[in-house]
Amino acid sequence: MTLTVRPTGGAAEVLCLSGTLDTLAAAVFGQELETHVRHAHGAGRRLIVDLTDLRLVSAAALHVLDLATHHLAASPVLLVIGVPHVRELLLLSPPAGLRVFPTLATALASLSALDRPATAVPAGDGGVLPDRTGTGEADAPAGEREELRREVLGLRARNRTAPLIGTAQGILRERYDLPDADAAFAALRDASQHLNVPLRILASAVVTAPRPRADGPWFPGRRHTPMPVPTLLGVHDPGAADRRTLLGSAVDAVMTYTGADAAEIHLTDPALDNALVLEGHAGLDAAYCDQAAQLTGPPAPAAQARARGEPVLVLDIALDPGLAASSVGRAALAAGSRALHAVPALTDDGTCMGVITVHHEQPGSWMTTAQHTALTTLAADLAAWRSWYRRTVVLDALEHLHTHARTSQRTTPVADSRPDEGAALPARSRAPDARRLRPPEG
Incomplete structure (x- = not known):
């Protein structure tokens, strides 16, 4: 990989890459990119990354770009990326901090428009014309595009x-006092x-749970x-319904x-400052789910x-400037959604446990009073x-982990002293501990 800076004499700084941007080169690229991002923004200039001359762009490099x-x-x-199937991938699942262009000329020409407030461009049917530059080009086999797309989404999920x-x-x-990370992972997995x-x-x-006492149960x-x-x-048999079944x-x-x-269901995660994590969905594509994952x-x-702590109705995503310009809004439009209705799942004391969001392909309000009531009841x-699951099933799992x-x-032997220098260790001491389990790949 060769990296050069091309002056433009104006409001932009162009970072040009050539050669091969494989997994090994991705780490170096990430460091250079962060440096140039800071430099360009400190100087009040827009950064353009030109990948036109790259022969190979790995999924790891796309992950670095996103981060x-x-x-x-x-x-x-x-x-600027000339590889059509990679450009299509980024357009289908657009990272929040990137705008994708097929040529350097189109990127430079867009500078003045990007510095103006975002507006929706109406289409002939009252919709919004998304930027589809590169979509539909078939220079690479469809299977290869789909494989790369899955790899990138998998990297983001991990x-x-x-x-x-x-x-x-x-x-x-x-x-x-576990010996290593593998032993800790084995305890979690068990x-x-x-x-x-x-x-x-x-x-x-x-x-997030309080530290347990040194002896006795974690939650007496x-x-x-x-x-x-x-x-x-x-759910016909609540006692037999596991988490995945119930959410489905x-x-x-x-x-x-x-x-x-x-439709989509998000649940709050206390370890992430109660950020909403996507736990179930229907009728939504992988690109949207990636953007709405957290x-x-x-x-x-x-x-x-x-x-x-109250419902939010978006009558038309395309006419909501902030949402339409965001990555999740663009992904919703690309998935065919125009109207959204989000209802919080609140306990009796007002604690939000999650949110149910429903989508409609046509703008405007579509639900009847009875449907609104049903959605509110489902959220309750x-x-x-979720409240019961947290204080019962999850705490049971913590107690099991704590006990084991x-x-x-208590059963792990601890040596009282180090052997004399030069003394031979018993054969058992030299053998690796076969009980330690490694986490599965991926």
Whole structure:
């Protein structure tokens, strides 16, 4: 990979790359990109990254681009990329801090427009014309494009969960004197599988729960209560419904009762300052789900509903300047959605446990009074279940983890002294511990 800076004599700085941007070169590229981002913004210039002369762009490089620019939604980096299927991938799942162009000339020509407030461009049918530069070009096989797309989305998903799981591993190592991160991961995995609690949910609980006492149960005096019976949620046997089944039933019920074209359910995560995490959906494509995977604040309607504690209705995404210009708004329009209705899932004391959002392909309000009532009831069912799940199933998983980690801690032999220098260690001491389990790849 060769990197050069091309002067433009104006409001932009052009960073040109040539050669091969493979996985090994991606780390170096990331460091250089962060430096040039700081330099360009400090000088009040727009940064343009020109990848036209690259023969290969790896998924790791696209991941680096996303990480280095995700905070620049208000003043995005302009990316010139000549590989059609990679450009199409970025247009289908647009990173918040990037704007994609097919040539350097079109990127330079857009500078004045980008510095003006964003406006929607009406189409002939009253819709919005999305920027589809490069879409439909078939220079690369469809299978290759789809494989690269899945790889990028997978990298983003792992990047969202890995830090939380790593933090939980560190806590467990310190708390139970575990030998390494592999042993901590094995403890998490065992409790996750035993109680059927997703690993990310359990890691979040480890991070946010109070530190247990040195001896005895983690949560003494805790009473088990049965799962609340939902009013409208389509679960015939509440006691047998696991988390995935219940959330799937919730999405189905939302679609049935509201007549929506698509629906999504987000739940709050205490370890992420109660950010909304996408837990279930129907009728939405992978590109939209990637953008809506974790919502922390406006302009996303779900985040607004959580913050306000009341429903939020967007009659037309295209006519909402802030939402239409955001990555999640653009992804919603690309998925065919025009109207959104987000309802918070509130407990009796007003705590928000999540948000249900329904989509409609036509602008305007479409639900009847009965449908509004059904959606509110489903949100209350969801909140009641989530509150119960946190204080019952998740705490059971923490107790299981605590009990087994303490047992392992007591049974792990500890040497009283180091062997004399030069003395031969017993054969058992030299052998690796075969019981230590490594986390699965990916």
